[in-house]
Amino acid sequence: MLSPQAKRRWQRFKSLKRGYYSFIAILILITASLFAELWVSNRPVIIYFEGELYFPSYGSIIPGTTFGYDYQWETNYRELRNDIKVSDSNWMLGPVIPYNPFENHFIEGEYPPYAPSLDEQHYLGTDMAGRDILSRLIYGFRIAILFSLFLLSITYVIGIIIGALMGFLGGKFDLVFQRLIEILSNVPILYIIMIVASIVTPNFWTLALLLGAFSWMGLTWYMRTETYRENTREYVLAARSIGASNWRIMLKHILPNSVSILVTFFPFSVVSGITALTSLDYLGFGLPAPTPSWGELLSQGTSNLDYQWIAASAVIALTIVLTLVTFIGEAIREAFDPKKYSYFS
Numbered sequence: 001m002l003s004p005q006a007k008r009r010w011q012r013f014k015s016l017k018r019g020y021y022s023f024i025a026i027l028i029l030i031t032a033s034l035f036a037e038l039w040v041s042n043r044p045v046i047i048y049f050e051g052e053l054y055f056p057s058y059g060s061i062i063p064g065t066t067f068g069y070d071y072q073w074e075t076n077y078r079e080l081r082n083d084i085k086v087s088d089s090n091w092m093l094g095p096v097i098p099y100n101p102f103e104n105h106f107i108e109g110e111y112p113p114y115a116p117s118l119d120e121q122h123y124l125g126t127d128m129a130g131r132d133i134l135s136r137l138i139y140g141f142r143i144a145i146l147f148s149l150f151l152l153s154i155t156y157v158i159g160i161i162i163g164a165l166m167g168f169l170g171g172k173f174d175l176v177f178q179r180l181i182e183i184l185s186n187v188p189i190l191y192i193i194m195i196v197a198s199i200v201t202p203n204f205w206t207l208a209l210l211l212g213a214f215s216w217m218g219l220t221w222y223m224r225t226e227t228y229r230e231n232t233r234e235y236v237l238a239a240r241s242i243g244a245s246n247w248r249i250m251l252k253h254i255l256p257n258s259v260s261i262l263v264t265f266f267p268f269s270v271v272s273g274i275t276a277l278t279s280l281d282y283l284g285f286g287l288p289a290p291t292p293s294w295g296e297l298l299s300q301g302t303s304n305l306d307y308q309w310i311a312a313s314a315v316i317a318l319t320i321v322l323t324l325v326t327f328i329g330e331a332i333r334e335a336f337d338p339k340k341y342s343y344f345s
Contacts, residue, residue, distance in 0.1 A: 029324075077094075
C-alpha cells in the first residue's frame with residue numbers, strides 16, 4: 001500500500017502530462033523490445049503444419065524438423081513461406097520485420113549497404129554488412145536499457161549503503177571513505193576500460209561491473225548528507241531513547257526518509273548509462289561485434305557520410321529515447337519537490 005505522501009506524489013506526477021506520457025511511451029518501448037522476437041525476427045511467430053502448431057520465435061522446433069523440405073542447416077523460413085501451400089491445413093504467421101539483427105541479407109548483383117526499401121522490408125535500410133538497421137535499433141535499445149538499469153542498480157546499492165554508513169557512523173569510517181572516494185574519483189575510467197579491452201574481450205557484465213565500480217561515488221555524497229541530517233532529527237533521537245537498535249533506526253527511520261530524494265536521480269542515471277554504452281561502442285571499446293549497438297551504427301554512419309541513413313537512424317533513436325527519459329526525470333523531480341509537497345501538506 002502506498003502512503004498518503006506517495007499517493008500525492010504520484011498524482012502530482014500524473015498531472016505533469018509531458019512526463020507522464022513520456023513514462024507511458026518508454027514503458028511501451030521497453031515492453032516491445034523485451035518481446036522483440038515476436039515481431040522482429042527471421043523466424044515466423046507461428047507455423048501450423050499438418051495439424052501441429054510450432055512457435056519458432058522462441059525455439060519450440062524439434063531439431064531436424066524441416067516441414068517436409070530439404071534444408072542443409074536451419075530451416076529457411078522465407079523459402080518455406082513460398083513453398084508451403086496456404087490452405088486450411090498449412091499456414092504461417094510471420095513477424096512485422098522479417099530480419100533478425102545478426103542476419104546478413106545480400107541482394108544478387110548489389111552490394112550493401114542497401115537504402116531503405118519497402119519491397120525488401122528494410123524499412124530503414126541496411127548497414128555495411130547487409131544487416132537490417134531497424135532490427136538492430138530495436139535489439140540495441142533492449143541491450144542499452146537493460147545495461148543502464150543494471151548499472152543503475154549497482155550504483156544505487158553501493159552508493160546508498162556506503163553513503164548511509166558514512167553519515168550514520170561518522171568518525172574514522174567516514175574519513176577513510178572520504179579519502180577513498182577522492183582517490184577513485186580521479187581514476188580515468190576510460191583508460192581502465194581501454195586496458196581491460198586490450199586484455200580480454202569486454203562483454204555486457206564486464207562493462208557494467210567496470211562502470212558500476214566507479215559510478216557510485218557521486219551518489220554517496222548525497223546519501224551521506226541526507227543520513228547525517230536525518231540522524232539528528234527528533235524522531236531518530238526519540239527512537240534511540242526508547243532503546244531501538246542502530247539497525248532498526250537505519251532501516252526503519254533514516255533510510256525511508258533519505259532515499260526519497262535519490263529517486264529524482266533515477267531517470268538521469270538511466271540516461272547516463274545509455275550514453276556511456278553508446279559512447280564506448282562508438283569508440284570500439286564496448287560490446288563485441290556483431291552485438292546490436294547504437295554506437296556501432298553511429299560509427300558506421302560517420303565513417304562514410306554517403307550512407308547518411310545509418311547515422312541518422314541511430315541519432316534519431318537516441319534523441320527520442322533520451323528526450324523521453326529526460327521528460328520523466330523533470331516530472332519526477334517536480335513531483336518530489338519538498339516546496340510543493342511536504343509530509344504534512
